[in-house]
Structures are given as C-alpha cells and as structure tokens.
Amino acid sequence: MSELLRLEGVEVHFPVRESIADVLLRRERGFVRAVDGIDLAIDRGEVLGLVGESGSGKTTTGRVIVKLTRQTAGRIAFDGRDVTRLWGQRSLREFRRRVQIVFQDPYETLNPRQTIHDFVAEPLEVNGLARGREREERVMAALESAGLRPATEYAFRYPHELSGGQRQRVVIAGALVMDPELVVADEPVSMLDVSIRTELLQLMLELRRQRNLTYLFITHDLSVAWVIADRIAVMYLGRIMEIGPADRVIRSPRHPYTAALISVAPTPRPHPPGTHVKRTILAGETPDAAHVPSGCRFHPRCPLAFDRCRTEEPPLFDVGGGQSASCWLAERGTAAELAAVLVPDAPGGAVRAPDGPSASGAAPPLGQTPVPGGVPAPDGQPR
Amino acid sequence: MTADAASRVTGRRQWPLPKLADPSAPLLVVDGLRTEFTLEAGRLRAVDGVSFRLDDGEALGIAGESGCGKTTTALSLVRLLPGNARIVDGSVKLWGIDLVQKTDRALQRYRWREISIVFQGAMNALNPVRRVGDQIAEPIEKRLGQSRAAGLARARELLDLVGMPRDRGRAYPHELSGGMRQRAMIAMALACDPAIVIGDEPTTALDVMVQAQILELLERLRRDLGLSLMLITHDLSVIAETCDRVLVMYAGRVAEEGGVGAVFDHPRHPYTQKLMGAFPDIASGRRTLDVIAGQPPDLRNPPAGCRFHPRCPFVMQVCREEQPPEVRFPDGVRVACHLHPPGGDGVVAQAAERSAPDAPPQSPAPVLAAVPEPDRAPDAGAVPGLAAAPDLAAVPDPAAVPGPTGVARPPVVPPPAARTPAP
Numbered sequence: 001m002s003e004l005l006r007l008e009g010v011e012v013h014f015p016v017r018e019s020i021a022d023v024l025l026r027r028e029r030g031f032v033r034a035v036d037g038i039d040l041a042i043d044r045g046e047v048l049g050l051v052g053e054s055g056s057g058k059t060t061t062g063r064v065i066v067k068l069t070r071q072t073a074g075r076i077a078f079d080g081r082d083v084t085r086l087w088g089q090r091s092l093r094e095f096r097r098r099v100q101i102v103f104q105d106p107y108e109t110l111n112p113r114q115t116i117h118d119f120v121a122e123p124l125e126v127n128g129l130a131r132g133r134e135r136e137e138r139v140m141a142a143l144e145s146a147g148l149r150p151a152t153e154y155a156f157r158y159p160h161e162l163s164g165g166q167r168q169r170v171v172i173a174g175a176l177v178m179d180p181e182l183v184v185a186d187e188p189v190s191m192l193d194v195s196i197r198t199e200l201l202q203l204m205l206e207l208r209r210q211r212n213l214t215y216l217f218i219t220h221d222l223s224v225a226w227v228i229a230d231r232i233a234v235m236y237l238g239r240i241m242e243i244g245p246a247d248r249v250i251r252s253p254r255h256p257y258t259a260a261l262i263s264v265a266p267t268p269r270p271h272p273p274g275t276h277v278k279r280t281i282l283a284g285e286t287p288d289a290a291h292v293p294s295g296c297r298f299h300p301r302c303p304l305a306f307d308r309c310r311t312e313e314p315p316l317f318d319v320g321g322g323q324s325a326s327c328w329l330a331e332r333g334t335a336a337e338l339a340a341v342l343v344p345d346a347p348g349g350a351v352r353a354p355d356g357p358s359a360s361g362a363a364p365p366l367g368q369t370p371v372p373g374g375v376p377a378p379d380g381q382p383r
Numbered sequence: 384m385t386a387d388a389a390s391r392v393t394g395r396r397q398w399p400l401p402k403l404a405d406p407s408a409p410l411l412v413v414d415g416l417r418t419e420f421t422l423e424a425g426r427l428r429a430v431d432g433v434s435f436r437l438d439d440g441e442a443l444g445i446a447g448e449s450g451c452g453k454t455t456t457a458l459s460l461v462r463l464l465p466g467n468a469r470i471v472d473g474s475v476k477l478w479g480i481d482l483v484q485k486t487d488r489a490l491q492r493y494r495w496r497e498i499s500i501v502f503q504g505a506m507n508a509l510n511p512v513r514r515v516g517d518q519i520a521e522p523i524e525k526r527l528g529q530s531r532a533a534g535l536a537r538a539r540e541l542l543d544l545v546g547m548p549r550d551r552g553r554a555y556p557h558e559l560s561g562g563m564r565q566r567a568m569i570a571m572a573l574a575c576d577p578a579i580v581i582g583d584e585p586t587t588a589l590d591v592m593v594q595a596q597i598l599e600l601l602e603r604l605r606r607d608l609g610l611s612l613m614l615i616t617h618d619l620s621v622i623a624e625t626c627d628r629v630l631v632m633y634a635g636r637v638a639e640e641g642g643v644g645a646v647f648d649h650p651r652h653p654y655t656q657k658l659m660g661a662f663p664d665i666a667s668g669r670r671t672l673d674v675i676a677g678q679p680p681d682l683r684n685p686p687a688g689c690r691f692h693p694r695c696p697f698v699m700q701v702c703r704e705e706q707p708p709e710v711r712f713p714d715g716v717r718v719a720c721h722l723h724p725p726g727g728d729g730v731v732a733q734a735a736e737r738s739a740p741d742a743p744p745q746s747p748a749p750v751l752a753a754v755p756e757p758d759r760a761p762d763a764g765a766v767p768g769l770a771a772a773p774d775l776a777a778v779p780d781p782a783a784v785p786g787p788t789g790v791a792r793p794p795v796v797p798p799p800a801a802r803t804p805a806p
Contacts, residue, residue, distance in 0.1 A: 053590040053591070053592060053593075054561070054590050163678070164449075165678075193448050193449050193617055194448065194617055194618075194658065194661040194662065194675075195448055195657075195658075195661055195674070195675035195678075196678075197661070198661050198672045198673065198674045198675070199674055201672065202672075202674060220590050220591060221591065222591070222665070223662075223663040223664070223665050224663060226663060226665060226670060227663045227670055227671075227672055247670075250665060251668075260592070261591060261592070262665060264591055264592060264594075264595040265591065265665045265666070266591070266594075266618065266620030266621060266623075266624060266662075267620050267623065267624075267662075267664050267665065267666040267667065268619040268620045268623050268647060268659050268662045268664060269623060269647060269648070269664065269666065269667055279595060281592070281595045281596055281599055282592055283596075285560055285562055285590075285592075285593060
C-alpha cells in the first residue's frame with residue numbers, strides 16, 4: 001500500500017484576544033492549542049479512526065487536512081506532493097476534487113431550499129468538471145451509489161422530505177460525485193439512530209471496496225471506530241496519545257487514557273448479578289486547550305501519573321506491532337500490566353471472565369474511581 | 384459532604400403525598416395507554432396500548448428507535464403533549480390516582496412536584512438569559528410556594544448534590560460545559576423532591592467519559608434519594624448499565640419487557656435481538672454489526688398484524704394477519720411475538736399482573752427454545768467488520784414452530800378482567 005497522506009508536526013494555535021483593543025492591535029493574550037504537534041500517515045485504501053472527546057482537536061485536524069483551517073506549523077503531503085502551502089481557490093481546485101469532507105449534521109450541511117439534485121451537482125458546476133448530460137449522469141450515479149435508489153425518486157426532493165439517514169446519504173453522494181480519493185468523515189453517524197447508523201457504516205465500507213477510497217473517520221465513540229477502522233488514533237488535547245491497529249489498541253491499550261475510554265465504553269450486556277465491573281471514570285472534563293498542563297498533558301486526570309509525568313512530555317514510544325503510545329509507562333514497558341489493572345475485563349477473547357467482587361477488590365487501588373462521595377472536579381481545569 | 388447533602392435534601396420526602404393518594408398502591412401503573420396525534424392527513428396513534436409499572440426506587444429503561452413512541456409515552460404521563468395530541472384510552476395511576484382523568488389545572492399539582500423530566504438537549508431546555516441557580520429555584524418557588532431565599536438556598540444544596548460547585552449557580556448556561564449543563568438540568572428535576580424522574584435521552588449528546596459521569600450520578604441519586612427513574616434512550620447499553628427493567632417499544636407498542644438481565648441475556652423478541660446486534664460491543668469482543676433492514680413503519684398507516692413483520696427475519700403467515708398477544712414468561716419477561724405463543728412456555732399476560740415484577744411461574748416448560756441465538760460470530764462472507772444479512776437458514780421453519788394457527792388460543796389462566804389484546 002502506498003502512502004496517501006502524511007502530516008508532520010502539524011499545529012493549529014488560535015490566538016486568544018480578550019478585548020477589542022487586542023483585536024485591533026493584533027495583540028495576543030495566549031493561544032488555544034487546538035492541534036499541538038501531530039504526525040500522522042494514512043495509506044491508500046485505509047480507514048483511520050481518529051477518536052477523542054470534545055475539545056481534543058480531532059475536528060480541527062480533519063479541517064486542516066481538507067484545507068478549511070490553516071495550520072500554524074508543520075507539513076502536509078498528499079500523494080507524495082507537498083501541499084503545505086497550497087492555498088487559494090484556484091490552486092486548491094484539484095486538491096479539493098481528490099479530498100472531500102462529510103460533516104456530522106446533515107441538517108446543517110444541506111441547504112433547505114436546494115433540491116437534492118442541485119446539492120449534488122453543485123461541486124461539479126463550481127469546479128467546471130462536467131456539464132449537460134454528463135453532469136446529470138454523474139449526479140444520478142452518485143445518488144445511486146450512496147444507496148438512494150432509484151435516484152430519480154429522490155433527486156428532485158428537498159431535504160425536509162427526507163429522513164435523517166437519507167439526508168446523510170445525500171451528503172455522502174455530494175462528496176462522491178467528485179470521485180475523491182480521500183474522504184474525511186467528521187462524526188458522520190453520531191446523529192443517527194442505531195439501525196440507520198449500521199446501514200451507513202456498511203455503505204461506507206462498501207464504497208471503500210468499490211472505489212478504493214481512503215477514510216479519515218473522526219468519532220468520539222471508540223466502539224464505532226473499532227468496527228470501521230483499520231487503525232485507530234486516540235487524541236487528547238491536541239496530541240495523539242496512542243495509535244495502532246484497531247484490534248491491538250482495543251485489546252491491549254498501552255496508554256491509560258485509551259484504557260479508561262475502553263473501560264467506560266458502553267456495552268449492551270448487563271453485568272451478571274453479584275459482579276462488579278470496574279470502570280475508570282475520569283473526573284472532570286478535557287481541560288481547556290488554552291491552558292495545556294505541563295509535562296504529559298493527561299497527567300492531571302491520569303490515575304497512574306508519577307513525578308516525571310508532571311514535568312516532561314512523553315514522545316510516542318513504539319511498543320511493537322505498529323502500535324505507539326505517548327506515555328512514560330510505555331517506555332518502561334510496564335504499560336501492559338498497568339492497562340490490565342485499569343481494564344480488568346479487557347476483551348482478551350469473547351469470553352468475559354466472571355470477575356467477582358473479590359477479584360476486582362484485589363486489584364491495586366490505581367484505577368479507583370473518585371466519583372461516589374468524592375468531589376468531581378469542576379470542569380477539570382488545572383490551575 | 385455529598386452524602387450529608389443527600390440526607391438533608393431527602394429526609395425521605397419532605398412534602399406530603401397528594402390527598403387522594405393510596406400509599407399502599409403501586410407507585411405508577413400505566414394500563415392500555417393510547418395517545419393519538421391529529422394530523423392533516425388523518426390520525427396517528429403514536430402510543431397504542433402500552434402498559435407497564437414502575438415501583439418505588441426502581442429504574443425502568445424505555446428503548447427503541449426514533450419514532451417508536453418512547454417520548455410520547457413518557458410525556459403522556461403528565462400530559463406534556465403538543466396541542467394536536469390527545470390521550471384516547473387507558474389510565475396512568477400514580478398511587479392509585481388516575482392522572483388521565485385529571486383536568487389540566489388539577490394536573491399542575493403533579494407536574495414537576497411528583498413527576499419531573501430531564502430533557503435531552505440541556506442547552507435548549509435551559510433559559511439562556513437566566514442564571515442556572517435562579518432556574519433551579521423557580522419550581523421551588525412556583526410549585527411549593529417557598530420564598531425566594533429558601534428557593535435559592537435549596538438550589539445551592541441541589542448543585543452540591545449533583546456534584547457542581549455551589550457558586551456555579553451564578554453562571555449562565557452558555558458558561559457551562561455540556562456535562563455541567565446536564566447536571567444543572569438534573570438538579571432542576573430534583574428541585575421539588577419528585578417521586579419519579581424521567582430522563583429523556585439524558586446522555587445522548589455527551590462524550591463517553593461525561594456520559595459515564597452522568598450515569599454514575601443518576602445511579603447514586605437513585606440509591607441515596609430513593610428515586611424512581613424512567614430512562615428513555617435508543618442506546619441499550621445505557622439501559623443495561625443503569626436500569627433494573629427494560630421496556631422495548633416498537634411502533635407504539637410493547638415488543639418486550641422484563642428484567643434487564645433476563646431480556647439482554649436472552650432477548651426473545653426478534654426486534655430486541657436485532658437492536659442488540661446493532662451495537663458494537665467492546666466488552667464481548669464482537670466487532671460485527673447487525674443491520675435492521677428497512678425503517679420503522681409510518682404510523683399513519685401501520686402494517687397489519689405484528690408491526691415488526693415487514694422487517695422481521697422470522698416472519699410467518701400469522702404475523703401478517705394477527706397482532707401477537709403479550710405473553711408472560713416464568714422469569715417475568717413479557718413478549719409480544721408469534722414465535723412465543725401463549726400456552727407454550729409463557730402465559731397470556733393479564734391486565735392485573737401484566738407488569739408485576741415477579742409473576743408466579745405458571746408453566747414448568749423451559750424458557751427460551753424457539754428463537755435461535757443471534758449469530759455472534761463474524762460472518763465469513765460478510766463485508767469486513769459488518770455481519771451479513773440474516774442467514775436464511777437460521778429462520779425457523781414455520782411448521783416447526785409450535786405456532787398459533789389462528790385457532791382460538793387456550794389461555795392457561797382464564798382471563799376474567801383481561802384486557803384482550805385486540806387484533
């Protein structure tokens with residue numbers, strides 16, 4: 001497989017200006033470090049799941065890739081060509097044909113006064129790619145491949161006449177009509193009902209197979225990423241905490257943050273009575289990216305943090321098997337055992353050990369959840 | 384600190400029960416509820432004969448896809464319905480008092496004071512131009528007739544209780560994060576010390592970690608305050624983690640109802656099975672997803688017979704013709720599906736004991752035989768990651784299933800006051 005996209009040290013720092021005077025004088029009071037130095041490579045035909053909570057910078061990363069947001073540092077290469085400084089409508093035209101984005105909310109993406117046909121035809125028109133009969137054919141083909149069949153039945157309707165799932169299919173058709181190579185999908189199924197969600201995920205995988213598409217799939221839901229992605233990258237406060245093959249990241253996380261996310265991933269199977277599944281519920285919320293903690297940025301919420309974490313930021317350590325984690329424990333090679341402490345019933349197999357109260361009670365207090373009776377930190381702002 | 388606040392806030396119900404309340408009656412019994420919307424194009428019955436019961440201190444989850452009547456069911460309890468909606472039949476008995484018969488004015492006594500709601504989008508439910516503390520104090524002043532000072536003092540206690548710093552009451556909603564807003568909504572719902580709190584998709588818009596925090600909070604409140612919870616969500620995993628019982632609705636009717644363990648370990652209704660298969664499950668290592676083909680029916684024109692039959696992989700002739708009766712199993716689970724005919728291993732659910740948590744075993748027959756376990760193994764020929772369409776070979780031969788053939792079914796127990804499930 002050849003590499004399609006590469007990001008090197010990409011940063012997006014938004015200046016904070018507190019007053020009108022600041023704005024006028026272009027004076028900065030600090031920066032929101034939305035994306036704070038990430039390296040990422042995606043192979044052709046691959047699905048990379050980018051997972052993180054709100055405020056982790058995952059959407060900004062997606063916007064940088066499709067060149068909707070300017071990076072403040074770093075390099076971007078697409079298909080072997082440096083596109084870091086590619087700006088301006090004219091120069092971006094070819095790039096935009098090859099890289100498309102699907103947003104989360106189809107209600108906001110679609111213009112309520114534009115028919116489905118016109119929405120899908122617009123990119124062709126704007127880019128002067130096809131006209132007349134050819135344009136019609138491409139629009140209809142895109143609608144059909146997005147699963148809106150027969151296309152003639154949907155093409156001349158307005159968005160309000162469609163269901164949520166159908167609208168998201170229209171948005172996908174709008175991205176497909178350009179015949180792109182890379183699709184950045186920003187939470188494409190988060191607004192949808194379970195049954196519709198499954199159909200859309202299936203559609204996206206089917207399209208990848210047919211057209212050898214490459215996806216950057218952005219989601220806050222680790223379990224959705226696990227289903228659709230070949231590799232998963234976990235972001236926290238603008239940095240990649242862990243990256244690796246989907247199955248490895250889920251089954252043997254090497255970063256405590258990933259382990260905590262897995263431990264709270266909801267499951268539709270209730271725990272057998274009398275057992276207690278230990279979940280690592282982190283107190284507070286992702287801190288504000290204007291006040292990134294020193295050292296490892298996860299340390300204020302990390303149940304395993306030690307001295308070094310407070311002062312030194314860990315790099316991504318290769319832990320083998322294509323997996324890397326940005327954690328001092330990964331360097332020492334002890335992360336595996338510690339992750340096992342955090343996720344006592346990590347899915348080593350389909351069998352879930354009937355983990356009795358005694359078993360979980362015997363676990364070291366490292367992953368103890370501070371919640372009941374404790375004081376959940378207000379917004380988790382480290383000061 | 385928090386436990387202390389809890390004891391001050393509850394003291395096990397500070398306000399007297401309504402005058403007509405019968406303290407020995409069950410907390411909430413909903414029987415045969417039907418709610419209709421009048422549309423230009425005709426009538427739409429969003430809730431069509433739903434019955435259930437909620438006991439003191441219990442948490443009941445209501446599950447189903449969008450448009451299956453979950454929210455309408457909950458809003459019907461206190462008639463917080465849009466103008467074109469009307470309860471046409473059934474009863475909602477709170478301590479034996481039928482709320483359906485109450486006038487709007489009389490119902491004010493029950494809204495928020497006895498049954499309160501945590502709405503889905505806290506940003507939309509909170510007033511953006513008022514401080515959250517004032518908003519929490521408002522029902523205390525309006526509904527309980529307390530002074531403003533008392534209301535604000537209690538608002539601070541409530542903020543403490545939901546794990547928010549007390550001084551955050553001075554914040555406006557936009558100054559709070561999503562999780563904090565949802566905590567403020569919960570504080571508001573608890574303001575009048577209600578008997579029942581309804582959560583309408585309370586965690587849907589939140590991040591996983593914040594969702595886990597909110598669910599933990601609800602669980603703690605239920606334990607500490609002895610609350611009864613009704614949790615409406617399309618996310619079965621939320622119900623599995625917080626509720627005692629689950630009610631799965633489909634197209635305005637009950638598909639399956641029972642204890643969370645019994646239902647989720649052995650889902651009997653094909654819809655429940657499909658719904659469960661539609662979730663990725665990291666804990667069990669299942670990386671495949673089931674597709675529920677098709678969409679929920681248009682309720683202006685629902686399909687005849689069982690409403691799930693157009694999407695059901697096990698559909699039989701009888702499903703297209705007759706509405707399946709609700710059958711209760713020895714383990715207390717109630718299912719409306721022709722694969723589980725009465726007299727097999729379950730009995731026809733009776734109006735009186737329809738929602739009793741522990742129905743006496745009426746039949747010694749082993750539970751669960753007819754429905755094959757949903758296939759959990761990744762299908763070899765499937766699209767990577769996703770399960771293929773239901774394997775046709777797995778569909779039971781209709782002849783093999785001890786099926787209702789349209790002959791009058793002999794109920795095990797004669798139904799004296801039975802609300803016969805009308806086809």
